[in-house]
Structures are given as C-alpha cells and as structure tokens.
Amino acid sequence: MSQLVTFEADGGVATLTLNRADKRNALNLALWGELDAHIARIEDARDKIGVVVLRAAGPVFCAGNDLKERGVAAPRANYQASIVTRLANLPQPVIVAVQGGCFTGGLELALAGDIILAGESASFADTHGKFALVPIWGMSQRLPRRVGQWKAREISFTGLPVSGAEAARIGLANHCVPDDELEARTRDMARAIAAQSRHSVLAYKALYTAQADLPLEAGLAWEVFNSAGVGPDMAERVSGRFG
CATH class of the missing domain: 3.90.226.10 (2-enoyl-CoA Hydratase; Chain A, domain 1)
Structure with a gap:
C-alpha cells in the first residue's frame, strides 16, 4: 500500500x-x-x-x-x-x-x-x-x-x-x-x-513567531530579553570554515 x-x-x-x-x-x-x-x-x-x-x-x-x-x-x-x-x-x-x-x-x-x-x-x-x-x-x-x-x-x-x-x-x-x-x-x-546556522535560523523563527502581534516597543524588548545568544558554531563560521 x-x-x-x-x-x-x-x-x-x-x-x-x-x-x-x-x-x-x-x-x-x-x-x-x-x-x-x-x-x-x-x-x-x-x-x-x-x-x-x-x-x-x-x-x-x-x-x-x-x-x-x-x-x-x-x-x-x-x-x-x-x-x-x-x-x-x-x-x-x-x-x-x-x-x-x-x-x-x-x-x-x-x-x-x-x-x-x-x-x-x-x-x-x-x-x-x-x-x-x-x-x-x-x-x-x-x-x-x-x-x-x-x-x-x-x-x-x-x-x-x-x-x-x-x-x-x-x-x-x-x-x-x-x-x-x-x-x-x-x-x-x-x-x-x-x-545557515541552525542556531540562528531556529532562533529567528522563534522571535518572528513571538513578536508577530506585538507593538514595536514590546517586540524590541522581547528580542533583547529572549535572545538565544551566540551559537556554538559561531567560531567555525567566522573562521571561514562554512564558506
């Protein structure tokens, strides 16, 4: 089947x-x-x-x-x-x-x-x-x-x-x-x-989802206080390993 x-x-x-x-x-x-x-x-x-x-x-x-x-x-x-x-x-x-x-x-x-x-x-x-x-x-x-x-x-x-x-x-x-x-x-x-960095992309989706219906000031605050921070692959990416 x-x-x-x-x-x-x-x-x-x-x-x-x-x-x-x-x-x-x-x-x-x-x-x-x-x-x-x-x-x-x-x-x-x-x-x-x-x-x-x-x-x-x-x-x-x-x-x-x-x-x-x-x-x-x-x-x-x-x-x-x-x-x-x-x-x-x-x-x-x-x-x-x-x-x-x-x-x-x-x-x-x-x-x-x-x-x-x-x-x-x-x-x-x-x-x-x-x-x-x-x-x-x-x-x-x-x-x-x-x-x-x-x-x-x-x-x-x-x-x-x-x-x-x-x-x-x-x-x-x-x-x-x-x-x-x-x-x-x-x-x-x-x-x-x-x-792209999975860390960044998944964090972006979470931020866009959470902020979709927030006023600008509340959304800006949400971004700051709910940041996922630097990803574990940042050093490798900055060094050029990922192209």
Whole structure:
C-alpha cells in the first residue's frame, strides 16, 4: 500500500510530499494520520533538520478536505486543526511549494508555512462558503495575517480563485515561478536555509513567531530579553570554515 505522505531527509532538509494525486491530494483521515506522524518525527529530530519542505505529487497541490468523509469521527477533537498548528509551530522554517489547485483545507495547510512558493499554475481559493462551511483549521486567523484583513475578506467572501502571480503580488505567496522551475527553486531555497546556522535560523523563527502581534516597543524588548545568544558554531563560521 502506497504512503499518503512520503518523507525524505537529505542535507538537513526534510521533505514531506502529499501523495494522493489520484484524489487531487484531498485530505482524508488516513493522510492526516501519516502527516501527524511525520511531524512528530521532525520534532524529535530537533536541529538535525534545518528546514522542512511541504509539497505535493501530481498536478494539484490539494483539493481540500475529503468531503466523502464528512461525518466520520476523527481520532480526537480538533484533530486536523491541531496538526496544522503543529506544522506551523515546528521550530524549523517550513517552505510550501504549490502547483495547481490549493483550495480551502489545502490553503489552510499551506498557510502553516513560513514561505509559500507558487507555480504559475497555482490557484488559491477559500471555498468554505460554496459548501456552507466555516473554517476551523485556521483560515480566519492565518489568511489575514498574511494578506491583510480586507483582502482576506474578499478571498473568503467571494470564494474566487487567486492565481499564482496574484498570490505573489498580495503576499499570499513569496514568489511565483514557472511550473518547471518550482521544484528547483524550492530545493535551492531549502538548501540556502539549511546552510545557515541552525542556531540562528531556529532562533529567528522563534522571535518572528513571538513578536508577530506585538507593538514595536514590546517586540524590541522581547528580542533583547529572549535572545538565544551566540551559537556554538559561531567560531567555525567566522573562521571561514562554512564558506
């Protein structure tokens, strides 16, 4: 039986691939269970992993929740939401590479990333309203924090798709690239992050996360009083050993 989420680790880069392409990577409970287990594996690895990539097999990133499982009991309350939050809260930066459709639950999953790279075929949409649903996996909180309150309202109220190019323009995606370059651009960015000091990168993510909603003065104080200090690899890096 094929894995619904595959895991690879190479050179400090962990890659998670949604692998249900025949169902447009729709999020069923079995897929969530595998994703949860892989996230736990990354958490246990600590700084052996410097960056996480979330990508998808096939032409579609994720069609959203598998509505055929509506009414099927999840293993625990707030199951899917808790997994999205764990992904967002990983100490490592998370890069999400999106091609094709990225709809509703799939968009909520993508929004857990620190950096979103979109292929030109990418199409982002919040279709909760189409199905008389309301979000419980973070859409109403993470989308406005990324694109602003009023653009988020437009996306959610209308359900209309946002192209990869438009996503980059409004800040939903960091970059939009040709589809045939998406894998290479994602790999290059992941390797660039992995080549940095893990101490610094993980400390940066913790600082950015903690300060996201603080006023400037409080954020400046937080940075000073919660500094992780100098990393154990500083001397080697200053000496030029790391290039």
